[in-house]
Amino acid sequence: MQIQRRELLKGAVASLTAFMAPRLSCAESSDPLPKRTLGRTGLQVAVLGYGAMQVSDPAIIRHGLDQGINYIDTADCYLGGRNEKVVGKAVKGVRERLVIATKVHIAKESRMIKSVSKSLASLGVKKVDLMQLHGLSSKEQVVRKDIQQTMRQMKQEGMFDFSAVTTHSNQIEVLEAVAEDGFYDAVLVAVNFRSPANLYKAIKQASDAGVGIIAMKTQNGGFEDKAWPELTPHQAALRYVLDQPGIHLAVPGMLSRKMVNENLEAIARKRDLSDILHLENYQTDLLGKACSFCSGCIDQCRFGIGGMDVARIQMYLEGYRDSELAVSKGREVAAKVRLCNDCEGCSVNCSQGIDIKRSAQRILRFLS
Numbered sequence: 001m002q003i004q005r006r007e008l009l010k011g012a013v014a015s016l017t018a019f020m021a022p023r024l025s026c027a028e029s030s031d032p033l034p035k036r037t038l039g040r041t042g043l044q045v046a047v048l049g050y051g052a053m054q055v056s057d058p059a060i061i062r063h064g065l066d067q068g069i070n071y072i073d074t075a076d077c078y079l080g081g082r083n084e085k086v087v088g089k090a091v092k093g094v095r096e097r098l099v100i101a102t103k104v105h106i107a108k109e110s111r112m113i114k115s116v117s118k119s120l121a122s123l124g125v126k127k128v129d130l131m132q133l134h135g136l137s138s139k140e141q142v143v144r145k146d147i148q149q150t151m152r153q154m155k156q157e158g159m160f161d162f163s164a165v166t167t168h169s170n171q172i173e174v175l176e177a178v179a180e181d182g183f184y185d186a187v188l189v190a191v192n193f194r195s196p197a198n199l200y201k202a203i204k205q206a207s208d209a210g211v212g213i214i215a216m217k218t219q220n221g222g223f224e225d226k227a228w229p230e231l232t233p234h235q236a237a238l239r240y241v242l243d244q245p246g247i248h249l250a251v252p253g254m255l256s257r258k259m260v261n262e263n264l265e266a267i268a269r270k271r272d273l274s275d276i277l278h279l280e281n282y283q284t285d286l287l288g289k290a291c292s293f294c295s296g297c298i299d300q301c302r303f304g305i306g307g308m309d310v311a312r313i314q315m316y317l318e319g320y321r322d323s324e325l326a327v328s329k330g331r332e333v334a335a336k337v338r339l340c341n342d343c344e345g346c347s348v349n350c351s352q353g354i355d356i357k358r359s360a361q362r363i364l365r366f367l368s
Contacts (some may be wrong), residue, residue, distance in 0.1 A: 005254045033068035033232055033267060036248045039212030040164045041185050043099050043129060045071045047242050048267050051216060051251035052087050053078045054322055061090035065098070065128070073188065073214070073251040075134060076119050080328065084122035092124065095262065101130035101188075101214075103166060104130040106141065109150045116159050131160035132188055137170040142177035142184070150334070151183075164212070169308045170295050175202040179209040184213030188251070192220045193279050194241040194292040194352070207246030215241050215250040220282075220290045233282035235266035236275040242267070289355040290315060297348045297356070307348055307356035309333040310340050312361050316368060330367050337363050 007172050035044045049071030050064050061072065073086045084102060104112050111246045116131060120139060122303055131151065136142060142165065151163045164186035167174040171189055178184045191199060196287060207213050216230040218241040234252075241250055254260045290311070297306030313333065317326040330337065340346070340360035 009054075015307055033264065034346075035070075037208065038214075038248050039100075039186060040210035041130075041139050041164060041212050043162075045249045047101055047249050048238075048263055049073060049214065049249045049251035051253040051268075052083055052326060054253050054255055054320065056082070058086050058089035060257060060260070061087065063096060063257050064254060065090065067260065067264055069174060069260075070097060071099045071101070071214075071251065073216070074099045076115055077103075077105075077134075078324075079089075080324075081122075081218060082117055088122055088124040090202075095125060099129045101132055101164070102124065102128050103132045103134040103313055105134050106136075106144075106203040107330060109146075109153075112147075112150050113275065116154055126157055128160045130162050130164045130186060131155075132164040132166045132186075134166050136165045136167050136174050139177035139348055140175050143181050150151070150185050158208070163249060164188065164251060165311070166216075168293070168312060169306070171299060172199055172202040172295065175206045176304060177306065178213055184207075184211070186214060188214045188216055188294075190217040190293040191241060191247070191348075192218050192243075192292065193216050193237050194220065194286065194290075196292065196294045196296075196351075199294065200246075203244070204246035207248070208346060213247050214249050217254075217293065217315075218242075218250045221262055222314075233278040235262060235269070236278040237282065238263060238266045239275060240279065243271070279364075286352070288355070290352065291354065292352050294351055296351055300348045302347055303343075305336050306351060307340060307354065309336045309351075310356050310360045311354055313337065313363050314354075317363070323366075327367065330363055334364075334367065337367075 033046045033048060035046050037229065038045050041113050044067055048069055050069050050072045050073065051062055052061055052072055055061055078100055100123065104115050114162060120127065154160065155163060162185040165178060165181065165184050166188040167176065168190050175187055175189065178187055189203065203213055211354065219237045223323060233328055238250060238252060239245060254263060289307060294307065298304060313326055313330045316322055316329060339359050340356050341364055343357065346357050350356060
């Protein structure tokens, strides 16, 4: 079921109207780059964070930090293991005023400790602020006591201050589990202006329970709006997400000073009705290409995997236009992509019109 023009207009108007009212839930400051309190962590974070995943030049990240960005998201697996070293160079001399978040995969205790130790060495820091379990997709993963004990042990040893998780699929279940279980302090969630209302509801409920909410994939992968090539719909998309109740900050990827400046301008510029036009046209152009992270495909799929991994690799390839990232992440989920490719009579009806099988075929050709 595609999002209709009337639905998008209704949602955008509601968002813009809410922005004009005083914000009560996120304790936002009146600085040029406002800050909010990241849930029960108490950390004061600028609403615009830095998603460093694709950045290979520390000077670009430092440019953003010099403009008031104080939150950086990285991971041991980004840029083939090089990204944390890039971030380490960027934060040198200003570490004390920053919030650094990196990631660790669920594994055996010794392997997780080794991974976190390596991350600290790559970053050149004694500890990070947030350590995030990477890519959770179920309640079972959230509530695993052995993993929580490993995270608790590393925290007690001073390797990080707060435990968190990241999620790309089955996100509502993950958010609800984090809020209910109470162990993790924050969630990095994929959300954008096309995401369903029930995802935003789960975000709000988790935030109300004290969970810090960090938004990623906010600009839907960087696809260009062909109807308005001279305009950037990404600024409107970023504003839309940051205006939703419960979201504390966003960490869009920024590969150049121009991208940093555009996102800073998006925060500073007054919202107006042109945002609706930009998002409406962008939505039309994204149909059939970009995932909204609704996770509806998982329940429809007879194998229980849906097409979210296929859509995500397609986004890296066509939206981010990053072939290296598409290859590295594509190889991680190659078995699922092949299953979608080989499936006869796919039962998934993507709400965004993505042809999962055809997309899987394109990805496999690219990977080969």
